[in-house]
Amino acid sequence: MSPLRSLPALAAAIVIGGCAQYAEVRATRTRLLPYAPGTGILAKAEQAFAKARQASRGQRLAALGSYLEALDIASRELHRNPGNAAAVRAYNFALHRVFEIVRDAPLDPWTKPLRVPAANGEYVLTHAPDPRPEWNPSLYEFTPTDELRIRGTYMKERVTKAGLGAALVARRREVRHDARAEFIPDRPYYGVTALAKFEGRRCVISFVDPLATDQVSVEGRRFPLAADFSAPLAVMLADARPKKLELAWLLRPEKYAETARIARLQPYDPNKTVVLCVHGLADTPATWAPLLNAMRADADIRRHYQFWFYNYPSGYPFPYSAAIMREKLDAVERRFTLRKPMVLIGHSMGGCISRLMITDSGDKIWLGTFGKPPGQLPLSTQSREAFTKSLIFRHRSEVGRAIFIATPHRGSDLAGQWFGRLASSLVRAPTLLLIGQEVRGLVTPDPAGLRLNRIGNSVDTLAPNNRFVKLLKTIPITPGIPYHSIVGDRGKGDTPNSSDGVVPYWSSHMAGAQSELIVPSNHNAHQNPQAIAEVRRILKLGAR
Secondary structure, rough: OOOOOOOOHHHHHHHHHHOOOEEEEEEEEOOOOOOOOOOOOOHHHHHHHHHHHHHHHHHHHHHHHHHHHHHHHHHHHHHOOOOHHHHHHHHHHHHHHHHHHHHHHOOOOOOOEEEEOOOOEEEEEOOOOOHHHHHHHHEEEEEEHEEEEEEHHHHHHOOEEEOEEEEEEEEOOOOOOOHEEEEEEEOEEEEEEEEEEEEEEEEEEEOOOOOOOOOOEEOOEEEEHHHHHHHHHHHHHHHHOHHHHHHHHHHHHHHHHHHEEEEOOOOOOOOOOOEEEEEEOOOOOOHHHHHHHHHEEEHHHHHEEEEEEEEEOOOOOOOHHHHHHHHHHHHHHHHHOOOOEEEEEOOHHHHHHHHHOOOOOHHHHHHHHHHHHHOEEEEEOOHHHHHHHHHHHOOOOEEEEEEEOOOOOOOOOOHHHHHHHHHHHOOHHHHHHOOOOOHOOOOOOOOOOOOOOEEOOHHHHHHOHHHHHHHOOOOEOOOOOEEEEEEEEEEOOOOOOOOOOOOOOOOOOOOOEEEEEEEEEEEHHHHOHHHHHHHHHHHHHHHO
């Protein structure tokens, strides 16, 4: 998404917003291909599958019993011969179908053991207790990923891992009321892999986090763990449909103030480095889906990193959004102990916000704006606090590295042109940043020529001659914090006078960067395969 849309583009976005979905998920009927002749004991598993298929919709328990029988047969074969690929297929297929029936019937083996009739005697289906309350399976609806077909503009590649187990999307049934305090989505979606262990006729299900481990022990043998890293993300995007929120959050930021938050998509692991991704203007964290999908395909990245996201209503001037982000980071520090320095990745205006996290402003920006210290201005207590947090700040000690992607460090000409001014007029400024006539007379003349009763909104603060942008240019990034630049180039062959169509090279380029890569891309460079590969390379520098 561009950091600035002209009015025609804004109108087009409203009209076509529902046409191209970021993710579409469709359920299909899954069948296990017949085994080759001579598979021995697995022929009995195939007979159990045939029984399950023949059971009518009114015979769900009977079908479940047949699938448990096939699962039991496959488990015993894996104990005897863990290298039997057909047994792994049968195990995974049967376990997927167990969860399909439990969901569709519906049945509940989670609050108490479920007795299931079968041809050779009754099975008891239950689960292994977990000391973590959030891992209680009764809180979730489980969807087998082998029945899902996924597509969409952000889901062009499906990342899976072959191995043992039923890869599932765990979708929480109800909203978590402690979601903000725990820095998770209100209704979490997570990818887990189920495993089954038989204790006689007792089938005990356990749930494993594929982002935490790559191998598991079943029936006394070691196996690679199966996983589907794309399905949970696709289901979450398809349900939430974040595209419809992008313009609302831009045009009416104060109305959506409560959406500002930091959220993680996986359990917190103090031994993994946090990568905090910050989206740009007229965007949401959904924009990071292609990058996240690609990162989770890499075992080294999974082993060393966890991905978090800062969401904010993007109509706010980015210094104010940065002030909110600092408050959220303070809350993160109170909740978790970050043992390793955090990595920030910012796209477009999100890069501008990230830049403020590694900068010490002193009072230079404040005095360059107002000419007098905070205590000498006739501002309300709330407005003085908001301006102070936005204009006087220190670098964040928990940040150890930053990656800027298509970032307008020196602004974008589009923001200063006539349609930029018109677009700016559509964005409603937060009341805390409004200033009265008595203060307006104290504010130093704005180089951008603004004649407004406010400091500016997000579009204003992206203009190259905006007061804040010009003052920030005079303040260096805090020494000792490495940073990297990824720059988009539309391919006109005019670097260093090139542009990604929105942000020119002269604005994205940062002297002192440890690395700079120009990729053939429009402004959505953070979704470019070469840019994603560069992010992976940079992250692996810190994983050594």
